[in-house]
Amino acid sequence: MRDPDFSAHTSTPEPFPVVEGGELEPSSEADSLGVLVSSVLAWVMPGLGHIANGRVMRGIVFAMIVLSLFLGGILLDGKVYRPEPGQPLTYLAAVGAAGVGLPYVVAHQAGWNLGDIRSQSHEYGNTFTLVAGLLNLLIVLDAYDVAAGRR
Amino acid sequence: MHSHLLYMVAFAAAVGVVLGAMLRREAREAVRLAMWITLGMVGTALVLAWAMYFVSP
Numbered sequence: 001m002r003d004p005d006f007s008a009h010t011s012t013p014e015p016f017p018v019v020e021g022g023e024l025e026p027s028s029e030a031d032s033l034g035v036l037v038s039s040v041l042a043w044v045m046p047g048l049g050h051i052a053n054g055r056v057m058r059g060i061v062f063a064m065i066v067l068s069l070f071l072g073g074i075l076l077d078g079k080v081y082r083p084e085p086g087q088p089l090t091y092l093a094a095v096g097a098a099g100v101g102l103p104y105v106v107a108h109q110a111g112w113n114l115g116d117i118r119s120q121s122h123e124y125g126n127t128f129t130l131v132a133g134l135l136n137l138l139i140v141l142d143a144y145d146v147a148a149g150r151r
Numbered sequence: 152m153h154s155h156l157l158y159m160v161a162f163a164a165a166v167g168v169v170l171g172a173m174l175r176r177e178a179r180e181a182v183r184l185a186m187w188i189t190l191g192m193v194g195t196a197l198v199l200a201w202a203m204y205f206v207s208p
Contacts (some may be wrong), residue, residue, distance in 0.1 A: 020152070061172050069165045124158045131162070135169050142173050151176075 035147040042143035044101045046136045049143030062139050070100050070107075070132035078125015079115030080107045099133035099140070163192035 042049025047063030050056075075078065081093035098104045107113050107129075115122055145151045164185075171185030 013190075043181070058172055065165050065169050069162075119159065120153045120164060124155075128162065130164065135166065138173065139169070 003068050005149065026059075031148075035144060036092040038147035039140055039144045042140040043099070043136070046100065046103075046139060050146065053143065053146045054085075055146060062136075063120035064130060066100060066132050066136050066139070067103065069128050070103050071133070073128025073130075073132060074107060074112050074115075074123040076125030076128060077116035077119035078122060078127070080113035080129050082108065082113065093130055094128050096137070097133040099135075100129075100137060104133065159196055160189075160193055163189045163196075166192065 038049045038052050040049075041052050045063070046066035047059035047061070050059030050062060052059075081090055081097040083094045084090040115125055119125070142151070167185040167188035170188055171181040171183075175181040175184050
């Protein structure tokens with residue numbers, strides 16, 4: 001199967017319908033639902049939104065990188081942030097880390113979220129798990145654009 | 152044994168690959184951008200590390 005990504009295709013994509021005032025308009029309700037489903041899938045499991053849109057290679061690359069980064073962060077004794085009362089910045093960090101979707105929930109349920117503050121690589125691990133979530137949030141936005149036909 | 156340089160390179164490469172694949176449509180251009188981002192992040196970090204060496208107390 002030919003992946004529409006990473007090909008020699010150079011023509012410009014079809015423009016997304018633009019209504020007066022510059023707002024983007026989905027072509028139908030089914031399209032809107034497809035965009036929503038793709039975005040949710042992209043958040044739940046990194047890369048799945050792109051795979052659902054037929055961008056298989058790109059989705060696999062995203063999944064491998066984000067999951068490796070997240071798992072690597074845990075293996076480096078990093079913690080997976082969660083909101084802590086009295087620590088306002090942890091709320092922001094938790095939103096970022098939760099961007100990785102289902103793995104975030106699994107890490108918390110399995111008790112892999114605490115890390116080891118005595119480890120030399122603790123801060124590296126924190127950064128890895130946090131950035132994995134932030135990257136997946138960007139990937140969700142990209143999946144949204146792909147599903148909406150803008151890319 | 153922990154290698155700070157290895158962690159930094161791995162981190163930069165991961166960010167570079169994701170941004171490269173996201174911002175470029177063709178594989179060759181995506182790989183090129185990923186390499187530039189990776190090298191840019193690692194190079195900037197090394198330069199900043201040397202700069203901090205000179206201003207350290």
